[in-house]
Amino acid sequence: MTWKTIARLVMLAATSMLAGCGSGGSNGTNSTTAVVAFSLVSTARLPQRISGVTIAIHLPTGVSVQTDTANPKQISSTVLVAGSAMASIPSIILGSYSSAGRMVRIVSTTNVTSGFGPGEYARLTCLVAHGVTITESGLTTLNTPPVMFKVAGFDATTNSTVDLTNLLQPHFTVP
Secondary structure (H helix, E strand, O other): OOHHHHHHHHHHHHHHHHHOOOOOOOOOOOEEEEEEEEEEEEOOOOOOOEEEEEEEEEOOOOEEEOEOOOOOOEEOOOOEEEOOOOOOOOEEEEEEEEOOOOEEEEEEEEOOOOOEOOEEEEEEEEEEEOOOOOOHHHHHHHOOOOOEEEEEEEEOOOOEEEEOHHHEEEEEEOO
16 A cells, blocks of 8 residues: 555544534534523512522524533533623533433522622533524524523522522523
């Protein structure tokens, strides 16, 4: 065999292996990315600052999420980050993804004494298949109401958790 033939075989094998990359259900070859911002809009004055949000939504057909290679149900920390409302405070943001139902579940928590106000609490970079468009109206239509939505605050006076869910609405943007 010549060196050119060997080089071609190595390139063919490498290309074949890379075509299978892209956890979360994307084929990795014809996908682009789109960022979805998760925000909270207040419908009333909040009695406490927000200390935690849990939301579960469905992604449109052709949209998936990169997951952790060691735990394929956990969203990769490189594609799920805290939003601007939580950027300057200590926080934890975790997510899970089920490719079967294209369901994303995001849990955001922060130090109960600082909390945060309404606004963007998470940013998720999604993989979008070739020919698919992800829109705010499409996400909203698909997820009204969300599969699950809970918001909690902390009342320092009573040292207890307060349910703020009915005072806030989830909002999705595709900046």
